[in-house]
Amino acid sequence: MDLLPSDDQTQIVDTIKSFLAGEAPVDRLREHGAIGNPDAALWPKLGELGFLGLGLAEELGGIGLSASEEMLVFREFGYHLVSIGIFGIVLGARVAAVAGDDALRDELLTGARRVGIANPRGAAAGPGPDAQDYHLFEAADASLVLLVDEQGAGLLAREDFVDIESVHSTDSVLTLERARLAADKPRLWVARSADNIHSRALMLLGAYAVGLGEGARDMAVDYAKIREQFGKPIGAFQAIKHICADMAMRSEAALCQASFASLVMADGLPDTDFHAVASKIVATEVAMKNAAANIQVHGAFGFTSEANAHHYLKRAHVADLLWGSLREQRERILTFPTPA
Amino acid sequence: MDLLPSDDQTQIVDTIKSFLAGEAPVDRLREHGAIGNPDAALWPKLGELGFLGLGLAEELGGIGLSASEEMLVFREFGYHLVSIGIFGIVLGARVAAVAGDDALRDELLTGARRVGIANPRGAAAGPGPDAQDYHLFEAADASLVLLVDEQGAGLLAREDFVDIESVHSTDSVLTLERARLAADKPRLWVARSADNIHSRALMLLGAYAVGLGEGARDMAVDYAKIREQFGKPIGAFQAIKHICADMAMRSEAALCQASFASLVMADGLPDTDFHAVASKIVATEVAMKNAAANIQVHGAFGFTSEANAHHYLKRAHVADLLWGSLREQRERILTFPTPA
Amino acid sequence: MNLDFTAEDKIFREEARDWLQANVFKERRPHGGEAMRAYDLAWQKCQYDAGWAGVSWPKEYGGMGLDLTRQLIWYEEYARAHAPDNHLCFVGLNHGGPTLIARGDEAQKRTHLRPILAGEKIWCQGFSEPNAGSDLGALRTRAVIDGDELVITGSKIWTSHGHLSDMQELLVRTDPDAPKHKGISWVIFDMKTPGLELRPIEIMTAPNHTHFVQCFYDEARVPLANVVGGLNNGWSVAMSTLGFERGTAQIKDQIRYAFLVEQMIERARARYGSEYITHDELGSRLAQLRADMAAARAMTYMVVSRAQHDIGGSLASLMRAMVGDVQQRVRRLAFDIIGADALENPEDDDWVYFYLRSYAQTIAAGTSQIQRNIIGERVLGLPR
C-alpha cells in the first residue's frame, strides 16, 4: 500500500508539469482576452506525448497505464486551468475505443479533433429547463459532443443538437451554448456495464478540482509571503496564516481521496463508484473554498482580471456544476452501501 | 423609533442585574453540586420584586408593563443561567390569569409554587417516541406543569403524567424526567386566539438565549484579557481576537432582533409570530456558537467543571431543543408571509 | 424602546412614498459608459429638483437636514419603491460631500456641495495605492508645495468609475519625513487636471466593462486651497470619511437584500416544489437567512437608535461585520438556487453577477479581518 507516486509516475507528472508550465502558463488566459482560450492548440501536442490515451488499455490503442496515472495528469490540468475540453477528448476517445470505432479513436488520440461536453440543464423537479435541455461547453468549434450519465457515455454530433444559442459563460474563458438534444440516441454509446465511464469522469473531475484548489492555494501562499502590510508580510498575521493553513489542509484531503479513488478504480474494486463520488464531493468543495479564500487573501487585487484568482473561482464552479453538483452528488453518495 | 431601553426600562434592568449578581452568581451552580440548582429559592424573592408578573396586564393582576420589559429581564435570566423553571412560573401565571383562575394566578405571582415544563419528545416521522411522550424539566418538586404549543398554552398537574422516570439531564443542573401524558386536556387552557402564549414563549426564550450568548462572550473576553501565553494576553493574538469579535457580532445581532421582536409583540403587529421565531432562531444559534467559542478560548480549562463555560453550552442546547429546535423553527419560518 | 413614529413622520412617509411612486425611473439603467453616467446624474437631478436630495445634508447647502428617523423612513420608502441606486453619485453623496460638510471651509462647501446634490458632478475616491492595500498609512503618492499649489506625483488604484468622474477625493503625502499616519493631506482633485492619466482595470464579473481604473499623477497641479481640513491632517479627515461609508443609506441595501431573500424563496419553491423546499438543505439555508435578514434590519435600527442618543461609534462595526457576512451568504445561496444555469452569466443584472460581485463587496467596506480587529480592540477592549 502506497499512496505516493512511484518513480515512473513521478516522471510522468514531471513531464506534464514542465509541458504545461511552458505551453500553458495561467497568464495565457489573460493574454488571450476575455472570451475563450487557446488550449485547443495543446491537444495535438498532448496527443503526441501520449497524454490523451494514458489510461486506455494498449489493446484499445492507448498507453495502457492505470486510472492513477490519469488522475495525476488531470490534477495538473486543473492546476494549470486547462480547458475542460480535455475531458471531451480523453473520455471521447475512450467511448470510441470501447464502442469499437478504431478510426475515430485513433483520430481523437492524436488530438486532431475537438470534442465538446454536454451538461444537462434540467432540474429534478418544477418548471424550467427539461431533460432535453443541455449546456454545451467548448463545443463551438467541435464536431463531436460527449455526453456522460449514470447509464453510460456516448458521443453525439454537434448536429444532433438543435436551437443552439451562444450564451455568456460564467467562466468566460470557456465557450458556452444552450442547446436542445434532438437525437434519439448517441452516434456511439458505451453502457455502464461495458466500461464505467461515468465514475471515471467523476474521478477525473475530482482530480482536476484537486489541481484547481492547489493552484489557488499556491497563489495565495506566494502572495502572503511577498505582500507587505503594516510593515510585515501579510502571511505573518494569524488571520491570513490560518486561511492559508486551512487551504493546505483541504487540499491534502482532496488529494488523498483522489489518489485513493483512482487506486480503487484501477483495481476494479466494488467501491469504485462510491470513492469516485466522494472524490468529486471533497475536491469540488475544496476548489470552491480555496478559490474564495485566495481572493480574500489578495484583498481588492483578487477581484480583478489582473490577478488570476478569479479564474480558479469560476472554474471551480464549473467543476461543481458539471455532471451533477455537490447537491446531487451528496444525494447520490447516500445511496451506496457502506464502503469496505 | 428607539431600540434602546428607556430610563424606566434601564432602571428595571439595573434592578434585576444587581439582584441576580447578588443572589444568583454563576458560581452558585458549581457550589450547589453536580445535579440540580438552588434557583427555586429565587422565585419568592422575584415575586416580591414584581418580576414574575412584569408583562401581565394590571387588570390581570400583573405589573402591566410590555413584552419589551419582559424581554429585557429574561435576557438577564439567561445571562445568569437562571433555571428555565422561570418560564414555567411566568408563563404559567399568564395561563392562569387569562384562563380566569385568579387564585392560582396570584399564588404563582408570589413565587410560592414551582411549575415544571413539558417538552415533546416525538419525532415528526419514523419510529421512536410518539406525540404523548414528553420530557419534564424542573418538575420533580412541582405540582404543576406548563405545556405550550402552536395551538395554545395550558397547565397540567404532575399527576396528569404517567410512567414518570428520572433521567440524566445533558444540562445536569436542571432536573429532567421522561413522562407520558395521560390527560385528555390540560386543567387550564388558553387558546392561541385568546393570548398568543406560544409566540411569547419563543420570544422570551430568544431573549434568554441572548443572555446566554452574552454571558459566554463576556466570560471569553475577560479570560482573553488576563490569560497570558507566549508572553502576552491571548486576546492580542488575532486568532483569539477574531473569535471574540465574532461572538460580539453575533450577540449584537441576537439582541437587536430580540428587541425588535418584543416591540412588534408589544404593539400587537401582524408579524409578531414571524419575529418571535426569527428571534429564537438567531439567538439560540448564537448561544450555541458563543458557548462553543468560549470553551475554545479557554482551552482545556474550558472543559472542566471548574470553569463555568460548560454551563453555557449545555443551557444553549436546552434553549435550542425547548419548544422546537432550530430545525423545526427553520421549517416554520418559511411558512409565514413576507414580513412588513 | 418603541417602534413609534410621530404623526408628522407618518405624513412625511406618505409624501415620500407618493413622490417616489410617481417619479422613480422606469427605464433600465445602461450598463456602462457615458449613457450610464447620464442616467445616474439625471436621477439625482430629478430628486434634487423636487427637493428630495441630500436627506442628511444641512439645508444651507441644498440638503434636507432630516433627522435620523426621517432618513430611515426615506430610505425604507426608497427601497420599497425600487428606486435606482445612486451608483456613480455614491462617492460624492456618501464620502466626499459628508467630508466637506464636516471638515471643509466655507468656500469649499459653497463650491462643491450643491453640484453633488444637483446631479452635476460625479466624485470618485483616490485612497488605495498599488502597494498599500488596507493600510492607508503606507501611501506614497507625493504632493510637493510649490507656491500656492501642490504638485502631485504617484499612483492610485481601485478607483471605481474614475474614468466617468469629475472630481476626486485624494489622499497624498505632503510631509515625507513625518511618521506614517502623519504628513498626509486630503485634497479635492479635478479629474481634468493635466498630468493625470487613467488605465482601466478589468474585473472578473464583467470583462467588457470598466469599473475600476488606476490613476497615474505626473506632476499634476492642484491649488493649495483644495486641501481640506488643513495640511498634514489628511489621516484624521480620511477617518471621518470612512465613518460615513455606511450611514443610514445602507438601510436601502438591507431592505433590498430582504426582498431578494423573499424572491429566492419564491424561486426555490417554483423550481423544487414548496413541500420539498421546506425540508431541504436549500430550505434550511433560506430559513436561516430569513431570520438573519430580520436581525440585520434590527441592527440597523439599533445603529439609528444609538445615534439618536449620541452613543455608538465603533459599535456600528458589529452591524457592518454581520451585514457583510449575511449579504455574502445571500448571494451565494442565490447562486446555488439557480442550479446548473449558474454556468451562465447574462449581461443584465442577475444573481450570478451578484454572487461574483459579492467578493468585491466584502473588500470594499474594509476587509472583514480589519473589521474584526476593530471590534476586538475598540468594542471589546482586547489588547493590540
Add this chain to the structure above:
Amino acid sequence: MNLDFTAEDKIFREEARDWLQANVFKERRPHGGEAMRAYDLAWQKCQYDAGWAGVSWPKEYGGMGLDLTRQLIWYEEYARAHAPDNHLCFVGLNHGGPTLIARGDEAQKRTHLRPILAGEKIWCQGFSEPNAGSDLGALRTRAVIDGDELVITGSKIWTSHGHLSDMQELLVRTDPDAPKHKGISWVIFDMKTPGLELRPIEIMTAPNHTHFVQCFYDEARVPLANVVGGLNNGWSVAMSTLGFERGTAQIKDQIRYAFLVEQMIERARARYGSEYITHDELGSRLAQLRADMAAARAMTYMVVSRAQHDIGGSLASLMRAMVGDVQQRVRRLAFDIIGADALENPEDDDWVYFYLRSYAQTIAAGTSQIQRNIIGERVLGLPR
C-alpha cells in the same frame, strides 16, 4: 501508487482477525475507578500474553516490531473487531513508552517498557501547568538537584487519570536561569513518591467521575537516573513525545468514526424516513461527512505512505487538523440527529456524551489554532 498488500500481509491480517474475534472482551468497560483500571490492564495483558502487544515497539522490549503496513492492518482489524480502546494504557503505549524507546538509556528501557506492554503499569502525563496552557516552555515546576536526586516542587494540571496511574512522564525546570525552552528535563516519576498530592477536577460530561486531576509536588524526590535524554534536554525529548501522540494508532479512530457515520445514516433513516433524509439538511450533512470520512482515511494512508519513504514529518499536521475538524462535525451531527432526546445524557457510552467530549478532543491534540500555526509556518513556509 498501489493498494496492494503482500501475501504475507494478507495472512497476517487473517491471523489478527481470527485472534481478535476470539478474544475481544465482550463485557462493557466499567465507567470509572479501580474497576475501570483493572479492565484496561486485563485487556492489555490479554494482548500481551498472546503476543499481540506493542505492534510498533521493538521486539527486544517485548513489542512486535511490525512495519507500518502491518500496524495499519492490525489497527484496521482492531477497529473492525470493535476491540476496546486502550484508554488508561494510552499514555504508556503512545507517549511514555515511545519516548523511552527513542531517548531512554538501556536501564530505563529494561525497567519500564515491558510493564507497559504487559498491562502492569499505567502511565499518565505531567506536562501542562495551571498558567502555561499550550505553551510548554512557560512551565515553572522546579526540580533542584540534591546529591543523586531531583527535588520537585510545583504543580501540574489536566493529568488524565492521574489518580489511577502508577507512573508519570513529567516535565520539570532544572535550570531556572536558562531561556524558556532550555533548562527543562523529562523525568520518569513514580506516583507513589512522597510529597505528591492529587486533587480531582470535574469535567462537564461526567460530573460524577474524575477524569482529570491536578498534581501538587512538595519536595518530591526522584532519582537523577530517572531523567530521560539528559539533564536540561527535556524540551527536545518532549517534542519527540508529542510527535508520537497520533501515530498509526489513530487509524482505529478513523475507522470507528466511519462506522459511526454509517450508524448515523441508519438511525436518521429510521427516525425520519429514507426518502426524506436524502433531500434533507441532515442528509446533506451526512452525505458530506460520508465523503469526508473517506478522505480522512485516505489521509491516514498517506501519512503511512510518507513514513515508508521517510518523508512527512510536519505534513502529518494537515491530517491532524482535518481529522479534528471532521470528528467534531460527526459528533455534532450525531447530537443533532437525536433530536429532542439529546436533552438526555445517559451514563453509558452515548452520542450526547460523545458530542460533549469532542470539546476536550480538539484541545487534547493541541488546539486547532496551534495546529494551524504549524501548518502555516512549517508546511507552507509562511513567516512567523
